Amino acid sequence: EDGLNGWLRYAPIPRAKCFHKKLPSSIVALNATEGSPVYTARVELEEGIKGIFGKELASGTGNGPAATVGTIHAFVEENPTVASSLPGLIEDGFFLNVSHGNVLILGQNERGALYGTFHYLSLLAQGNVSDLLLTSNPDAPVRWVNQWDNMQDGGTHGSVERGYGGDSIFFWDGWVREDLTRAAQYARLLASIGINAVVVNNVNANASILTPENMDGLARIANVFRPYGVQLGISLNFAAPQLLGGLSTFDPLDKSVIDWWQGVTDQLYRRIPDMAGYLVKANSEGQPGPMTYNRTLADGANLFARALQPHGGIVLFRAFVYDHRSLNQTLDWKADRANAAVQYFDGLDTEFEDNVVIQIKYGPIDFQVREPVSPLFSHLIQTGTAIELQITQEYLGQQAHLVYLAPMWKEILDFDLRVDGKRSVVSDIVSGKRFNRKLGGYAGVANVGTNTTWLGSHLAMSNLYAYGKLAWNPSATSTGILKEWIKLTFSHDPQVIDVITKMSMESWPAYENYSGNLGIQTLTDILLGHYGPNPASQDGNPWGQWTRADADTIGMDRTVWNGTGFAGQYPPEVAAMYEKIETTPDNLLLWFHHVPYTQRLKSGKTVIQHFYDAHYEGSATAQTFVPLWQSLKGRIDKERYEHVLFRLVYQAGHSLVWRDSINMFYFNKSGIPDEAGRVGNHPHRIEAEDMTLEGYKSYLVSPFEAASKFHCIV
Ligand code: BDP
Incomplete structure (x- = not known):
């Protein structure tokens, strides 16, 4: 149990034999060409039922109940009379019917058929063999993970920015790895929770990802993703036309730049016809972007959108735009990084091409333990948006601390921004429902690595699991998702479920508190x-x-009347709440006041x-x-x-x-003492540096508060 299979262990369940009669005996996969998601679905069903119950499925129709898996289209072709009785599905959705061991799993597309299969297997692995009729559609079309993998790090290997689970599973030494076994295993895990694309390289992108050799390598990654219905996306360096292409400019309105990007995009799609698209970090933290040439962020995003349009790709353009060099907060008390995104996107809402999605971090600063929802979600009405969540616990203990994040994400997704005085919860905004947008959804910064635990910690995997589950269905509950994950990952033992649930549910509040x-x-x-x-x-x-x-x-002080004005970026009802101390929730008091x-x-x-x-x-x-x-x-x-x-x-x-x-x-x-007399008062504490040290030395710690009496021993 090294964690490699995550929640897809297909471990035997208690009293497995008793369930055999309720399981299919054979399997038919419709139009399952090798390497297709439906083919994968069959393999997973065979392996899953064998692993969980010790039962071998026969291929094709046989005696006894059968499992059928495929697209709705393929099924109707073979059974035209049933067409009217089947439910309507949207892209990636699935229909699952379990009846006395007969199982019908139909996807709107091949990927949906695989999702339905994983759903069925998840029920089986939890010991649920009951009859069932279920239609499941994803809440949003964009359900991506982002990897912040570097292609090379000091010329030696592939590290992962803010990754705490080892080196990159995709890159090594500036190239795409030869052995992509882990990439395929990752795609399998992601498909099982409904993730449909992975951006494989860091948002702080290296232009060399676009050399012909690396494009070939990317095609190899896409090939190992494809059987799982996972598409490939890449991060771009805005200055690549200059850095890699040798042009004198990277101005997004310059014809030579436009042609260069079109050429690169065409070359990529020649190799990867189903590529998902691009992710772009521009004009932020030293990265180049359109503003270098006094162009707008929309000019920048549209450059890529237009290059992608003939191929059906989309561009996720990040709203994490701020210029850290201009924020001289020591001198300017009104300088507030939280204001930046809304200011930079001001007036651009009608300017974006249809295949642009603005990817917005959940809060206005940067993945902190508690932030209000980014107000930008209430400003982009004509433009698709995606919420960026961070699975890797950059500011939250870096996987050395247990912090189960679903409760935090739920608070954000359920927050009602009251746009135009109407119910406008964040999950309905990003799904496209609230403003009637076609595109939108979720981007989770995962940053898994070569460690067999993926994230560096077994318990942290509940966050990856919960991310996928919420992107599929944001109304799922944090505890429901968690219990499911524990059963699949560890055990059906009620004590195991109760204990891990208790610890996990207490972990975010605890981390916030300390x-x-x-x-x-x-x-x-x-x-x-x-x-x-x-x-x-x-x-x-x-x-x-x-x-x-x-x-x-x-x-x-972020009020309008006396502070940086940030509170005023929200729609009136929310702005009014944050403007006053009395109506601001305690847990955000110091954020706003x-x-x-x-x-x-x-x-x-x-x-x-x-x-x-x-x-x-x-x-x-x-x-x-x-x-x-x-x-x-x-x-x-x-x-x-x-x-x-x-x-x-x-x-x-x-x-x-x-x-x-x-x-x-x-x-x-x-200088205010603790009423309970605890702070600064540790009469029974024995300082390590006061002991007789053999083989250890005492050091002054910086910052000094991080060790009692300012010292640690090493
Ligand atoms: C910050 C990270 C940095 C990322 C940046 C981003 O510290 O490594 O490059 O976010 O999201 O939180 O672009």
Whole structure:
């Protein structure tokens, strides 16, 4: 159990033999040419039923109940009379009918047939063999993952930016890997949760992805994706016409540039006729873009959209646009990175080609533990949008901390932006329903790597699973998804399910409590790894996160009347809520308001006392994860038990580091003591550096709050 098969283990279930009568005995796959998703569906059904129940399926129709899998089209061709009784499906949707062991799985397309098959197998693996009639359609057409894989890193190999599970499964040494076994295994996992495309390279893109050799390599990746119905997408470097093409410009309106991109796009589609499209990060964090030539972001996006149109591809154009060099927040207290996206896209809503989707991070800053929804979702009415979620836990403990993210994503997806005073929940905006857009959906930054656990941690895989499930159906519940994942990944044992559910559901609130609460963000080190605590680094740096804490006050005033004006970017009802302290939810108080440490919250506590208490509560919760997990000893295979335990013990310790460093930092700043007398008072603590050190040395820690008495030993 090294994690490689994720939730697709097809492990034997208890009392497997009793279910045999309720299973098909044979299988027919309609028009299953080798390498097609329907062919894959047959292989998965055979392997799944064998693995879970020890039952071999015969090929073709035989005696006893049968499974039939294929597209609705192929089925109707063979059975014209049933056409009217079949449900309407949209692209990628499926129909599943299980009746006394007879199973009919029909997809709107081949991919849908595979999705239906995985759904059926997931039910079987959970021990559910009941009769069933189900029609399932995806909520949104775009259900992509993004990999931030570098093609080369210092000329040696393929690393993954913000990846915590090893090197790239796609690239090595500047080239596409020869052995793409892991890429195929990844596609299999993704198909089973309804993901239909992967952008394989970093948004901070290397232009060399477009050399003929690398295009050939990309075609090989697309070939291993195709049996799983997963399409390939790539990130582009906006300056590639100059960097790679040798042109003197990359101006998006220049004819030679337009021709260059058309040529490149045509060459790609010659090799990969079903390529999904492009992802573009432009004019952000030092990346080139259209604004270099005083062109608009729409000019930039349309350049690619037009090149893709003849081939049916789409461009995901990122809204994560800001110029960190112009944000001199030390001097300009109105400078606010949160304002950037809406400002840059202002006036562009009607300018985009139909095959452009604007990919928007869920919050206006950058994947923080708590952010309000990006207001840009309420500004783009004529343009398709996709929400960008981060599966890799960049600011959230980097997979060394358990943080189950579905509850956070649900809060964002369910948030009602009240555009034109009408119900406008984010999931309905990105699905296209609210503004009647054809294209839109989800982009999840996954960043899996060569580690057999994919993400570096077994428990973190619930986030990848939940991402796919929510992109398919955002009304699914966090706990429902989680329990399903636990059953498939670990065991049907109720204690295992209860314990992992409890830990996971408590994990995001705990992390928020011990890292940064009341909307102050995560307080991670902002300039370096985005990992450990460094509250001081949030202030006055040009990257724009900012706590504005001084001796008496804390928080960023983003009101219209007195602050950076960010609250005014929301539709009136939401803007009015955030404009006032009284109506702003406590968990976003410091995001929107600059208040004294003694400000009373709705709970009656002061801000500073809430800080102290929350950090104690959060880390106390993290301490419980260890004994909870230990209660599962013997109920989970040793390999995964030990792997997870190691991380939870570490998290328990690191949560104390978080607790003490944040509390000490604000205690030092405000001089206000903790009512409970805990902060700065550890009479029983034995400092490592005070012990007799053999083979260890004591070091001064920076930031100093990250270790009690400023020292650690190494
Ligand atoms: C930030 C990451 C950086 C990414 C950037 C982005 O730290 O590595 O390049 O987001 O999304 O959070 O483009």
